[in-house]
Structures are given as C-alpha cells and as structure tokens.
Amino acid sequence: MTYITDAKVVSHRRVAAGCRRLVLAAPDIAQAVKPGQFLHVRCDGGTRAGHPRGAPTSVGRIGLGWVGSADPLLRRPLSVHDADRERGTVTILYRVVGRGTGLLAEKRTGERVNVLGPLGRGFEPPGHPRQSGHPCQPGHPRQWVGHRRVAIVGGGLGVVPLFFLARELSVGVPPGIQPANAGTPGHSGVPRRAVAVFQGARTAAELDVVDFSILPVDLFTATDDGSRGHAGSVVELFLDTVCHEPVDWVSAAGPPGMLRALAGALETLGLSGEFSLEERMGCGIGACVCCSCRIGTPERWEYRRVCADGPVFPAREVVWE
Ligand SMILES: Cc1cc2nc3c(=O)[nH]c(=O)nc-3n(C[C@H](O)[C@H](O)[C@H](O)COP(=O)(O)OP(=O)(O)OC[C@H]3O[C@@H](n4cnc5c(N)ncnc54)[C@H](O)[C@@H]3O)c2cc1C
Numbered sequence: 001m002t003y004i005t006d007a008k009v010v011s012h013r014r015v016a017a018g019c020r021r022l023v024l025a026a027p028d029i030a031q032a033v034k035p036g037q038f039l040h041v042r043c044d045g046g047t048r049a050g051h052p053r054g055a056p057t058s059v060g061r062i063g064l065g066w067v068g069s070a071d072p073l074l075r076r077p078l079s080v081h082d083a084d085r086e087r088g089t090v091t092i093l094y095r096v097v098g099r100g101t102g103l104l105a106e107k108r109t110g111e112r113v114n115v116l117g118p119l120g121r122g123f124e125p126p127g128h129p130r131q132s133g134h135p136c137q138p139g140h141p142r143q144w145v146g147h148r149r150v151a152i153v154g155g156g157l158g159v160v161p162l163f164f165l166a167r168e169l170s171v172g173v174p175p176g177i178q179p180a181n182a183g184t185p186g187h188s189g190v191p192r193r194a195v196a197v198f199q200g201a202r203t204a205a206e207l208d209v210v211d212f213s214i215l216p217v218d219l220f221t222a223t224d225d226g227s228r229g230h231a232g233s234v235v236e237l238f239l240d241t242v243c244h245e246p247v248d249w250v251s252a253a254g255p256p257g258m259l260r261a262l263a264g265a266l267e268t269l270g271l272s273g274e275f276s277l278e279e280r281m282g283c284g285i286g287a288c289v290c291c292s293c294r295i296g297t298p299e300r301w302e303y304r305r306v307c308a309d310g311p312v313f314p315a316r317e318v319v320w321e
C-alpha cells in the first residue's frame with residue numbers, strides 16, 4: 001500500500017555540512033516501508049500556510065492532487081534512512097543541493113511535509129525473513145532466519161538506505177553468531193557477524209554522516225583522503241577483505257562509478273547481488289517514464305523505470321552507459 005500524507009516534523013537537524021536528518025510522523029508508511037524504498041517529498045511551503053488536508057489517505061482515494069504552493073512542482077525522491085514501526089516515524093537523510101532540498105531544509109519541528117510512499121522495490125537479500133516466508137508482523141522485531149553472510153557496500157550518501165537494511169538484517173542476531181554457510185572465523189580470529197558493512201566516503205567527516213558502528217555488524221571503512229580506514233576506494237577494500245572473509249551476497253548503493261567498479265569485482269568473484277540506482281524523477285509512480293535505465297545484457301536490454309521497477313535491481317542486469 002502507498003500512502004500520501006501530511007507528515008508532522010518530529011525532528012530536523014543538521015548532521016554534517018550540508019546534510020540534514022528529518023524525522024517524520026507517518027505511522028502507515030513506517031509500518032509498510034522496506035529497506036531500499038523511498039519517499040516522494042513535496043518540498044514547497046504548501047502545508048505551512050495552513051493547508052487543511054489532514055489524515056493519511058491512500059493514493060487510490062485521493063489522487064496526487066495538491067492545493068497550495070506548487071514551486072517546485074515536482075516532488076523529490078529521498079530514500080528512507082530508517083523507520084521506527086512502534087513510534088510510527090520514518091527518517092530521511094539528505095544533502096541540500098538545489099531548490100527542492102533547500103526549501104525542505106527550512107521545515108521546522110511541528111510543521112508538516114507532504115510525502116508519498118513508500119515507493120519502489122527495495123532490497124531483497126536471500127535468506128531474509130521477507131523471502132523465506134517468516135511471519136514478521138509489523139511492530140514485531142524481525143528475526144534472522146537466513147543462512148548467509150551479507151555484504152553491504154555503500155559510497156557517499158548512497159549509504160542512506162543501507163543503514164535501514166543493515167539494521168533490519170542484523171537485529172536479533174546474537175553477537176558473534178556464525179552464519180551457517182559462512183565458513184571459518186575471520187582472519188582476525190574474531191567470529192564474524194552475519195552482516196558486513198563496507199562504507200566508503202571522501203573524508204572521515206563524510207563517513208560520520210551515517211554511524212554504522214551502533215549496529216551489530218562488522219564494519220570496514222575507506223576514505224579517499226586516507227583520513228580514516230583504508231586509504232582508497234571502498235571497492236578495493238571490499239575485494240581485499242572478501243578474499244579472507246567470504247560473503248554470499250552483496251547489497252550496494254552509491255555513485256555510478258563505484259557501482260560499476262563493484263559490478264566488475266562481483267563478476268570476478270562470481271558473486272551475486274543487488275544495486276540501488278538513482279535517476280532524475282518526475283512522477284515517482286511509473287507513469288512518466290523519465291527515470292528509465294537499461295536492464296538486461298549489453299546485447300539484449302530493455303528500459304525499466306527506476307521508480308517503479310527499482311530502485312533496486314539485480315547487480316548483473318544493470319547495463320552501464
Ligand atoms: C530513489 C532515489 C533516492 C534518493 N535518496 C536520496 C537520499 O536519501 N538522500 C539524498 O541526499 N539524495 C537522495 N536522492 C537524490 C535526491 O533526490 C536529489 O538530490 C534531489 O532530488 C535534488 O533536488 P533539488 O531540488 O534540491 O535539486 P535540483 O538539482 O534543483 O533538482 C532539480 C530536479 O532534478 C531532480 N534531481 C536532481 N538530482 C537528482 C538525483 N540525484 N536523483 C534524482 N533526481 C534528481 C529533482 O528531483 C528535480 O526534479 C535520491 C534519488 C533517488 C532517485
């Protein structure tokens with residue numbers, strides 16, 4: 001189910017230069033959302049002027065109409081960074097880059113933001129409760145029933161949706177658990193966890209925008225300037241590490257150059273995975289086709305819509321320009 005709602009701002013704060021974390025009260029979306037899905041956010045001031053529309057309403061009943069300011073006209077796609085199903089909140093984390101995100105940055109606690117979501121197809125690593133038919137009811141913590149060690153690889157702000165994925169996959173996993181098919185302990189001698197996160201950024205300050213260290217995951221970091229972790233690309237770090245500590249599946253998001261390099265690494269290693277892609281969006285619901293990307297093989301591909309068919313696609317099916 002997709003909802004359109006005027007969500008109240010619960011908190012909105014700066015987390016780093018040019019980046020902000022926005023927590024919204026949106027109980028229906030918080031219950032329904034899966035890691036990798038996104039919200040289509042109205043950034044104009046329409047609700048601030050006292051627009052009367054209130055309760056969450058399904059898209060089917062209300063349509064996509066909007067009364068109030070229509071500048072900018074188009075909604076902005078922003079990934080769900082986290083969701084608290086009990087409190088009924090969703091969190092987004094974004095960089096202020098242009099008019100839309102600039103206006104969004106002005107929203108204060110108590111004001112409302114009109115959001116449409118959850119949209120798109122999210123991450124589906126094998127062994128996750130969603131695929132195994134585990135009865136994970138809304139409001140109940142999900143339990144790990146998988147038998148795989150999942151690598152989560154992110155670059156820059158691509159890590160935003162990966163935090164939600166890492167939290168959902170690692171919750172309920174006792175520290176030091178060995179995934180059934182993950183082989184021997186890591187070369188450090190410490191038992192590996194079921195989720196390994198590889199986080200890359202330009203600088204240590206950029207790494208701090210998303211703090212994976214609060215999750216029960218194995219964390220590997222890389223910075224371009226060498227200010228923390230491996231000096232160089234996160235894909236190099238991933239390749240070096242998985243030679244010693246194998247993984248079974250890769251979920252990734254980040255800049256196209258990083259994903260392209262990672263696709264090559266996965267092919268070399270014979271590993272499967274999934275990538276979250278970004279394209280400029282108009283409608284966000286599959287109607288305008290302006291977010292098309294090429295999916296298939298270099299010889300035989302077809303256009304697919306990132307907003308409705310993605311944003312997450314099988315890694316080996318992405319055809320790079
Ligand atoms: C599925 C998805 C998830 C995203 N998640 C995040 C996130 O979690 N955090 C974050 O900081 N950014 C995210 N982005 C990028 C974000 O949507 C853009 O930075 C934002 O739309 C820029 O809007 P603007 O008005 O400030 O900038 P402008 O440059 O003024 O935007 C002009 C137009 O271009 C579109 N646009 C610009 N950049 C992008 C982009 N990279 N992708 C898609 N459309 C774009 C806008 O929607 C708008 O229609 C995501 C993009 C997609 C497609």
Ligand code: FES
Nearest residue numbers: 282284288289307
């Ligand atoms: S944004 Fe309209 S089809 Fe994807």
